[in-house]
Amino acid sequence: MKNLKLKAARAGKDMSxxxxxxxxxxxxxxxxxxxxxDYNPTIKLCIAIxxxxxxxxxxLFWEE
Amino acid sequence: xxxxxxxxxVTGVLVVAIVCAVLAKxxxxxxxxxxxxxxxxxxxxxxxxxxxxxxxxxxxxAVWIVFRSMEIPFFMEGISVMIxxxxxxxxxxxxxxxxxxxxxxxxxxxxxxxIISAVSLLNIVIGIGRLFRGETIAERLYDNMNLFVxxxxxxxxxxxxxxxxxxRRAVED
Numbered sequence: 001m002k003n004l005k006l007k008a009a010r011a012g013k014d015m016s017x018x019x020x021x022x023x024x025x026x027x028x029x030x031x032x033x034x035x036x037x038d039y040n041p042t043i044k045l046c047i048a049i050x051x052x053x054x055x056x057x058x059x060l061f062w063e064e
Numbered sequence: 065x066x067x068x069x070x071x072x073x074v075t076g077v078l079v080v081a082i083v084c085a086v087l088a089k090x091x092x093x094x095x096x097x098x099x100x101x102x103x104x105x106x107x108x109x110x111x112x113x114x115x116x117x118x119x120x121x122x123x124x125x126a127v128w129i130v131f132r133s134m135e136i137p138f139f140m141e142g143i144s145v146m147i148x149x150x151x152x153x154x155x156x157x158x159x160x161x162x163x164x165x166x167x168x169x170x171x172x173x174x175x176x177x178x179i180i181s182a183v184s185l186l187n188i189v190i191g192i193g194r195l196f197r198g199e200t201i202a203e204r205l206y207d208n209m210n211l212f213v214x215x216x217x218x219x220x221x222x223x224x225x226x227x228x229x230x231x232r233r234a235v236e237d
Contacts, residue, residue, distance in 0.1 A: 021169065025100070025103065026103035026104070027168075028169075029164035030103050030104075030105040030106070030164075033105060041104070042104055045103075045104060
């Protein structure tokens with residue numbers, strides 16, 4: 001399932017996939033895979049992404 | 065393969081390993097390659113690629129045993145075992161490249177493209193030279209590791225170029 005919340009939060013911060021990837025220390029393709037729902041990140045990476053985007057885990061990764 | 069040839073082979077492998085280690089260390093020191101680590105998705109993708117490559121090697125060895133027992137000339141040669149290793153390496157590399165797990169997040173594929181091109185060209189030139197040095201193609205082929213190593217690097221090169229073209233076409237949404 002696509003992670004549209006992550007994509008929206010990244011766009012809201014005016015960051016490209018590459019910039020977010022650099023901020024959390026992964027490849028751009030990994031961010032792309034998370035947004036497309038092709039890869040489930042570890043909690044460690046989820047937290048790093050949340051910190052980079054100033055969001056909580058619930059806001060970005062909790063599915064209602 | 066007699067003792068002198070075996071010693072020559074081992075010496076060749078050692079020299080190549082030492083040269084590669086020195087070059088890799090220099091490249092790392094200059095910051096061209098080796099910065100950072102594979103990220104978590106890449107590590108998983110590389111693990112899957114290793115598994116596939118391992119399975120391919122096992123299948124190849126099974127086929128090799130069958131053909132060798134039938135005494136088919138090519139499979140009687142030691143080089144045919146090395147071809148199995150090269151085949152499994154090619155499978156690993158291709159799988160890793162197409163899953164974006166061959167280069168580290170911070171590495172530049174351009175540096176590797178130059179290195180891979182140089183190694184493949186060198187091996188193909190040496191291999192073709194050996195192929196046409198007075199003996200029949202079949203006899204030279206049995207004993208022509210350079211040609212197979214060159215072919216492996218060409219496969220790697222093609223995979224990198226195709227993947228880069230695919231990535232360029234994919235628009236970030």
